[in-house]
Amino acid sequence: MPGSQVDPLFATAPDRRGTGSEKWDRWAGHDVIPTWVADMDFAAPEVVLDAIRDRVAHGVFGYTDMPPGFAPALAEHLERRHGWTIEPDWVTSVPGVVNGLAITARLLAGAGDGIITFTPVYPPFLSLPPLAGRECIRVPLSQAANRWTIDWDRLEASVTPRTKLFWLCHPHNPTGTVFREPDLLRIAEFAARHGLTVISDEIWSDLLLDEEHGGPRHVPFASLDHDKAHNAITLVAPSKTWNLAGLGCAAAVTREVSLLKKWRPTGGGLVPMINPLGYAAAEAAWRHGDHWRRRLVAVLRRHRELVLETVAALPGLTCATPEATYLVWIDCRQAGRADPQAACEAAGIGTSDGKDFGFPGFIRLNTACPTDRLVEILHRLARAFSQ
């Protein structure tokens, strides 16, 4: 049984029902196992919990700016993990990566200007530009044999004189594609030719599944040796890797430090300060979380295999092998179900609906739960798509 191979650290998970969990409340009271929104069911690492406890013991939770250890902890993490050298003063804290994206739409584009993004994509990439009065320019990725790749012709055809930004999701949610250095350099050249600023959302960059087995490593876009990389803004957070989304703490990194001065004013008073527990957790995760992270990746690799085996056995379902994230993006268009999401819910699994990512006919499945639960999810997936 798959369960017998599981790291005890990830064999069980706290019951999240009744805690206000967005993931678990969606189908509360129904026999539907949620496997949608991108948080994990696992408890955060002890090193992070200890840091939070220490901060709680201090007892004062007043308005909090970036504590002195925050930017250096991120800088050391980026250097150690990705070989990217940054200065701490290139960093500002943000209450979330989505919030950071929303700020860049207002900071670097005007009303009616365009923002390019590859689709399918994490839904806020599609919804935030119109909410800011900007145009979202969708460039579909190509579905190659076992990987989603960039369609350069479509990309060239999509740009207009009013296009100002390129929102890159790197690694890519939902496909799990890790863009390689030649692709990133070509994006930089494209951005240079058209005068675009690249905003690189690298929230998934610490969950590359094969890097310890000879697979791709993460190359931070802004670490490239290219002018357009040098004026990019990178958005990072510890929230996906160490399961801290509810603590609302992320960071924006750019050499264009003058932009950071305009950052909070651009929010028009709507961007709150970050809470002290979020800072404490982020710093501890970046400084001390790597052992836990590596054990997690081993579990997620095993989970990916379980999902791929199940999908391969179900006629009509296909999916490329994700290289990063704990998400699997499944093409159900040949499975004979008019509404695959409804079929999944009827079979008792709460997947994400591909139409929210701009691709109806697909579902996204989150594997970050104890193995026993994933096995049950996969039984139900098979039930949803068995003839």
Ligand SMILES: Cc1ncc(COP(=O)(O)O)c(C=O)c1O
């Ligand atoms: C690509 C991507 N960016 C941003 C987020 C959310 O970031 P935050 O919770 O920091 O706003 C997610 C969450 O799934 C994501 O997948």
